[in-house]
Amino acid sequence: MKLGDWLDERTGYRAISRKFVEATVPGGARFAYAWGAALGIVLLLEAVTGVLLMTVYSPSATTAWASVAYLQQKVPGGWIVRGLHQFGAQAAIVLAVIHVGYAIARGAYRKPRELTYWLSLAMVGLVVVTALTGNPLRWDQRGFWGLRVETGIIGTVPVVGGVLQQLLLGGGTPGHMTLSRLYTLHTVVLPFLLGAIAAKHLWLSRKHGPALATPADAVKSDRYFPTQAARDVIVAVAVLGVIGALTWMRHGAPLDAPADPTSDYPARPEWYFLALYEMRKPFPGKLELIATVVIPGLVAGYLVLLPLLDKKADRGVMKRLPLLAPVGLFGVAAGVLTFASMRTDAADAEFGKAVAKAEAQGTKALALAQEGVPPEGALAMLRNHPETRRVALFEQHCASCHRMGDLGPPKDKDTAPDLTGFGTKAWAKRVMEEPDHDAMFGKTAFKGEMPSMTKPPADPEAAKAFTAMAPADLDAIADFLAVQAQGKKGEGLPGEKLVSQRCTSCHRFDGKTDDEDSLAPELRGWASVPWILAQIDDPGSGATYPKGAMDPKLEGHMPAFKDKLSEKDRALLAKFVQEQAGK
Amino acid sequence: MQNDLGGEPPRAERPEEPSRVDGSRRGALKVLVALGGAAYAGAIVVPAVTMLAPSSEGGAGAARWMRVCRLAELTEGEPRRVVVVGDERDAYTVTKDQLLGSIWVTKKGESVTALSAVCPHLGCSIDLNGDKKSFSCPCHTSKFSLAGAAEAGPSPRGMDPLVVRVVDGHVEVDFKLFRQGIAERKEVG
Numbered sequence: 209m210k211l212g213d214w215l216d217e218r219t220g221y222r223a224i225s226r227k228f229v230e231a232t233v234p235g236g237a238r239f240a241y242a243w244g245a246a247l248g249i250v251l252l253l254e255a256v257t258g259v260l261l262m263t264v265y266s267p268s269a270t271t272a273w274a275s276v277a278y279l280q281q282k283v284p285g286g287w288i289v290r291g292l293h294q295f296g297a298q299a300a301i302v303l304a305v306i307h308v309g310y311a312i313a314r315g316a317y318r319k320p321r322e323l324t325y326w327l328s329l330a331m332v333g334l335v336v337v338t339a340l341t342g343n344p345l346r347w348d349q350r351g352f353w354g355l356r357v358e359t360g361i362i363g364t365v366p367v368v369g370g371v372l373q374q375l376l377l378g379g380g381t382p383g384h385m386t387l388s389r390l391y392t393l394h395t396v397v398l399p400f401l402l403g404a405i406a407a408k409h410l411w412l413s414r415k416h417g418p419a420l421a422t423p424a425d426a427v428k429s430d431r432y433f434p435t436q437a438a439r440d441v442i443v444a445v446a447v448l449g450v451i452g453a454l455t456w457m458r459h460g461a462p463l464d465a466p467a468d469p470t471s472d473y474p475a476r477p478e479w480y481f482l483a484l485y486e487m488r489k490p491f492p493g494k495l496e497l498i499a500t501v502v503i504p505g506l507v508a509g510y511l512v513l514l515p516l517l518d519k520k521a522d523r524g525v526m527k528r529l530p531l532l533a534p535v536g537l538f539g540v541a542a543g544v545l546t547f548a549s550m551r552t553d554a555a556d557a558e559f560g561k562a563v564a565k566a567e568a569q570g571t572k573a574l575a576l577a578q579e580g581v582p583p584e585g586a587l588a589m590l591r592n593h594p595e596t597r598r599v600a601l602f603e604q605h606c607a608s609c610h611r612m613g614d615l616g617p618p619k620d621k622d623t624a625p626d627l628t629g630f631g632t633k634a635w636a637k638r639v640m641e642e643p644d645h646d647a648m649f650g651k652t653a654f655k656g657e658m659p660s661m662t663k664p665p666a667d668p669e670a671a672k673a674f675t676a677m678a679p680a681d682l683d684a685i686a687d688f689l690a691v692q693a694q695g696k697k698g699e700g701l702p703g704e705k706l707v708s709q710r711c712t713s714c715h716r717f718d719g720k721t722d723d724e725d726s727l728a729p730e731l732r733g734w735a736s737v738p739w740i741l742a743q744i745d746d747p748g749s750g751a752t753y754p755k756g757a758m759d760p761k762l763e764g765h766m767p768a769f770k771d772k773l774s775e776k777d778r779a780l781l782a783k784f785v786q787e788q789a790g791k
Numbered sequence: 792m793q794n795d796l797g798g799e800p801p802r803a804e805r806p807e808e809p810s811r812v813d814g815s816r817r818g819a820l821k822v823l824v825a826l827g828g829a830a831y832a833g834a835i836v837v838p839a840v841t842m843l844a845p846s847s848e849g850g851a852g853a854a855r856w857m858r859v860c861r862l863a864e865l866t867e868g869e870p871r872r873v874v875v876v877g878d879e880r881d882a883y884t885v886t887k888d889q890l891l892g893s894i895w896v897t898k899k900g901e902s903v904t905a906l907s908a909v910c911p912h913l914g915c916s917i918d919l920n921g922d923k924k925s926f927s928c929p930c931h932t933s934k935f936s937l938a939g940a941a942e943a944g945p946s947p948r949g950m951d952p953l954v955v956r957v958v959d960g961h962v963e964v965d966f967k968l969f970r971q972g973i974a975e976r977k978e979v980g
């Protein structure tokens with residue numbers, strides 16, 4: 209007995225495959241029938257790539273982003289699988305809409321195919337919901353903010369909204385539980401539902417066969433295999449080509465910076481929801497439910513009721529035009545709204561800037577992830593990395609008074625010296641030339657304390673006695689100070705002698721000064737990292753400024769950060785200020 | 792089919808109308824099947840609902856005073872965005888010193904007011920407009936006055952106020968999150 213016979217006796221597989229091979233396509237094979245098959249094949253692709261993704265993915269708020277970044281960067285071929293899965297999902301949405309659209313145009317929803325049609329509508333919904341539950345799983349900014357807005361919309365639905373929202377989030381705010389729930393929905397509940405409905409839909413469409421275009425078609429007939437099967441495969445492979453090309457071009461699927469609930473992210477929905485997004489704009493306040501619930505509900509309701517409304521004997525498109533017109537209108541409206549939304553954003557410079565900022569953040573996060581993500585999660589990695597953290601520290605603790613490059617308060621709102629270029633020759637020179645300029649000490653309690661070396665004082669009596677410092681001397685002092693800022697001693701430089709001769713009447717130099725009551729700061733090591741650090745730690749310690757000059761308790765003076773910030777953070781800031789000067 | 796080498800014996804013909812069970816016994820068996828089914832369904836559904844129902848553990852009622860900035864850092868009448876740093880509890884993990892959210896604080900004379908930066912509409916992050924005379928949300932263009940009142944756009948209520956106090960020159964805020972998208976102000980955990 210051959211193996212085939214043995215197996216057939218127990219499974220009856222030959223009859224099944226014969227049924228498949230010998231199945232007929234009444235009316236003849238058509239490319240137009242291939243969209244459904246292509247959708248089926250793409251859904252299989254989703255299942256297979258989905259299972260592969262599950263072998264790497266880890267659903268928790270601390271691990272999700274890191275595991276996706278790992279998949280994208282380190283797992284061999286991981287980016288291909290991820291790209292196929294993500295773009296496959298979008299292809300599935302497109303194919304589902306084409307498939308149902310064709311069925312509507314052909315009148316394939318009419319008796320006896322109502323159930324087949326309704327199941328296909330349910331599938332479109334499920335495909336979209338599956339995509340929506342999949343997007344936030346990567347827990348990046350885009351996925352996270354999309355989820356916030358989507359669950360927010362769900363929360364506004366009368367009666368059930370609140371409970372549904374909390375069920376999805378697994379609590380009040382998005383977190384670990386949200387991911388576990390979305391993961392369960394996305395990988396188990398929805399695929400099973402989709403699979404069961406797809407099986408029933410396929411079985412029913414086999415039972416009834418295609419809705420024939422003309423009565424003349426009734427005499428034609430093709431074998432499914434290979435005539436229709438070839439057409440199915442051609443379309444499916446073309447779709448695979450598009451999915452593959454997108455995967456290649458985007459190197460997998462996009463991954464933004466890790467989800468950060470405290471950031472300001474320019475949230476926009478995925479392209480297939482832009483129409484809905486645009487539609488709510490004309491409905492302010494309480495009327496918004498019209499856009500988010502009522503209109504989509506009416507459209508869906510019309511599509512569902514279509515088989516019951518369409519009772520005419522004739523199936524010709526022209527005869528059904530009044531019924532089809534609303535469907536066409538939905539399609540056109542969706543297209544126009546999507547286009548309008550894209551155009552609005554493309555023309556919005558502010559939005560473009562925010563997007564560029566978000567993209568830069570994403571690139572940085574991925575670069576950091578190359579070195580591994582700490583157990584506290586990707587967000588902690590991003591926030592605690594010196595590059596990011598020092599900017600955040602400056603913004604939080606320094607930028608309300610000091611400006612430095614792009615950071616700091618807007619012009620005229622700063623109350624402390626501008627730290628842009630602090631420690632450079634240019635800065636040192638400027639403070640000697642115009643110490644009371646608003647960017648120097650003009651807005652501090654030290655205004656008027658230091659005379660300009662080049663401009664005569666305002667008092668006419670004093671102006672008579674004034675002689676401007678020789679440019680060569682000014683240069684030499686500035687050179688010496690800039691060397692100090694680099695952390696070098698600069699001993700023996702011409703400027704050193706000049707400082708000890710010309711500046712110590714007020715300034716301290718190696719702790720010594722001619723005037724013990726003067727408020728001027730120490731110039732040895734000026735603007736070097738230890739000098740800046742001492743200033744940050746406690747301006748009143750006497751290390752940088754004389755004890756009485758910079759007491760943090762004095763009104764309008766710099767606070768001490770010794771007890772406010774960790775040693776690491778203070779060191780980070782000091783180095784940051786010094787480094788930025790060199791740029 | 793060749794059965795002489797110990798194959799499967801021929802099966803009995805399918806019985807006619809099942810008659811092994813009389814009427815009353817049939818009814819009892821129906822009840823038995825229903826009860827057994829209900830037992831199984833209940834054993835699954837009751838714990839499932841209990842498990843999936845959202846909990847508000849660690850949410851409402853807990854004191855969450857957080858120090859956010861120094862009073863001296865604020866400019867009179869001008870809202871400033873500050874971040875709220877604290878321990879973040881998310882289901883089974885607690886992470887120290889996390890950014891829990893950001894808020895807008897404004898100094899008015901001796902008093903300080905605070906508004907959540909979370910848009911009450913759908914939870915985007917509210918920005919101060921360039922002229923510093925109003926707030927707006929970049930996502931759905933809700934506009935708010937400096938006092939947080941909703942002025943335009945889809946937001947169903949004004950920005951959510953937070954309770955503030957000043958301790959030793961530091962601004963402290965009772966940090967809370969609220970449900971989005973509804974006119975009512977309901978706290979979430």
